[in-house]
Structure formats: structure tokens, C-alpha cells
Amino acid sequence: MPTPQARDVNAILETMDAKRPAVASHCRRVSAYGVHLAAQYGLSEEMVETIRVGSLLHDVGKLLVPAHILSKPGRLTKHEWQALQNHPEHGFDMAEHLGFAPGILDIILYHHERNDRSGYPDGLDGNVIPWTVRIVSVMDAFDALTSPRVYRESLSADAARTLLARESADRYCPWVVSGLLSMPRTMLDAVANDGLDRYRPDARPNQAVLQTATTRWAAACPEEAGQLTTW
Numbered sequence: 623m624p625t626p627q628a629r630d631v632n633a634i635l636e637t638m639d640a641k642r643p644a645v646a647s648h649c650r651r652v653s654a655y656g657v658h659l660a661a662q663y664g665l666s667e668e669m670v671e672t673i674r675v676g677s678l679l680h681d682v683g684k685l686l687v688p689a690h691i692l693s694k695p696g697r698l699t700k701h702e703w704q705a706l707q708n709h710p711e712h713g714f715d716m717a718e719h720l721g722f723a724p725g726i727l728d729i730i731l732y733h734h735e736r737n738d739r740s741g742y743p744d745g746l747d748g749n750v751i752p753w754t755v756r757i758v759s760v761m762d763a764f765d766a767l768t769s770p771r772v773y774r775e776s777l778s779a780d781a782a783r784t785l786l787a788r789e790s791a792d793r794y795c796p797w798v799v800s801g802l803l804s805m806p807r808t809m810l811d812a813v814a815n816d817g818l819d820r821y822r823p824d825a826r827p828n829q830a831v832l833q834t835a836t837t838r839w840a841a842a843c844p845e846e847a848g849q850l851t852t853w
């Protein structure tokens with residue numbers, strides 16, 4: 623019998639699959655990378671589970687960022703950039719409302735914080751960013767670099783690792799980046815190429831959570847909602 627939390631995660635992913643499919647696939651890959659690295663480091667079962675669920679939900683706030691901003695090929699305007707940068711706080715609000723644990727909320731709120739305090743929303747110092755968050759941040763960046771974007775080609779896994787290693791002392795946790803460098807290439811390629819897009823957790827969606835996520839999306843993005851006949 624799936625736990626309530628498993629049903630909630632499933633429901634949120636169902637909404638993301640429908641409204642933001644690329645974001646949903648990205649979240650699944652980040653989760654797979656993160657769990658692998660956490661297991662490689664021998665982290666506790668509880669931390670691995672926090673990373674697994676937190677990664678699956680880390681970009682849930684992008685449900686409330688208009689799709690045309692997420693897929694815009696050119697430079698974002700100041701206003702659009704601000705709307706995009708609000709996604710950690712939107713996601714935090716949604717997940718807190720649904721009762722997710724503090725460790726999972728940390729990942730959602732802080733995954734864009736950086737070692738050198740250049741991140742957002744709070745410009746935290748690297749020392750106070752939880753380990754679980756640091757792992758998700760690096761895997762998030764790795765997946766972003768190795769996935770194609772409308773404005774650029776994807777990097778190879780090795781090129782992305784080299785780039786992150788160069789930036790690790792400043793922007794990313796060097797401990798986590800060294801872990802990424804030691805991850806087997808075959809594992810990285812498997813996550814990047816296998817059928818994760820088709821993956822569905824075995825639980826049935828929690829209809830109440832599904833409704834909450836969908837209603838918030840429709841309220842935040844009325845133009846998109848108005849274009850759909852069924853959702």
C-alpha cells in the first residue's frame with residue numbers, strides 16, 4: 623500500500639507530466655542521479671529518501687511559471703527572469719501546504735543557492751546549505767547541461783563534468799562534484815538515455831493533491847489554462 627506521501631508525489635508528477643513534461647522528465651533524472659550519488663557516499667536511508675523525493679519535486683514551482691517563459695529561446699526580460707526565479711518559493715509554498723517534511727522543503731527552496739552566495743532566493747553561504755541540497759544542486763546543473771535547450775545543444779557527460787569541476791570551488795560544493803566525477807559513465811548514460819520519461823510510480827494519484835496542483839497552475843497561468851479544453 624503506497625504511503626500518503628507517495629500518492630502525493632505521484633499526483634504532482636502527473637500534473638507536471640501534463641503541464642510541464644520537460645520539467646517532469648528533468649526532475650526524474652535528477653532524482654535518479656541524486657539517489658545514485660547518495661548511495662555511492664553511503665548516506666543514510668532517510669537522507670537518500672529525502673534526496674529522492676526532494677529531487678522529484680524540486681522544480682514543482684515551475685508549474686506556476688508561464689510556459690512561454692520556460693521555453694523562450696532568447697534572453698529573458700527582467701520581469702520574466704523574476705518570474706522564473708520565483709519558482710523555488712512557489713514550490714516551497716505548494717509542498718509546505720501539502721505537508722511535506724522539512725528536508726524535502728529545503729531542497730525545493732534552496733536548490734538554486736550557490737557556494738559563493740551568488741544563488742537565490744536568499745543568497746545563502748555555502749556552509750549553511752544542507753548536504754542533501756548540495757547534491758540536488760549539482761545533479762540539477764549536470765542534467766541541465768546534458769539536456770538540449772532551445773537556445774543551445776546539449777553537452778556530453780564528460781564536458782559537463784569538466785565544466786562543473788572548474789566551477790566547483792566557487793559555485794558548487796567540491797565534495798559533491800568530486801562524487802559526480804567518480805560516478806560511472808555507464809550509469810550517467812543510462813539515466814540520460816533510458817525510458818525514464820515513461821516511468822510512472824505504481825501508486826494511483828491522490829485526487830485532492832492533483833486538484834490542488836492543477837488549480838494553482840490554472841490560477842497562475844490563466845492564458846494557458848484557457849487554451850485547454852480538458853484538464
Ligand SMILES: [Fe+2]
Nearest residue numbers: 680681733734
Ligand atoms: Fe529549479
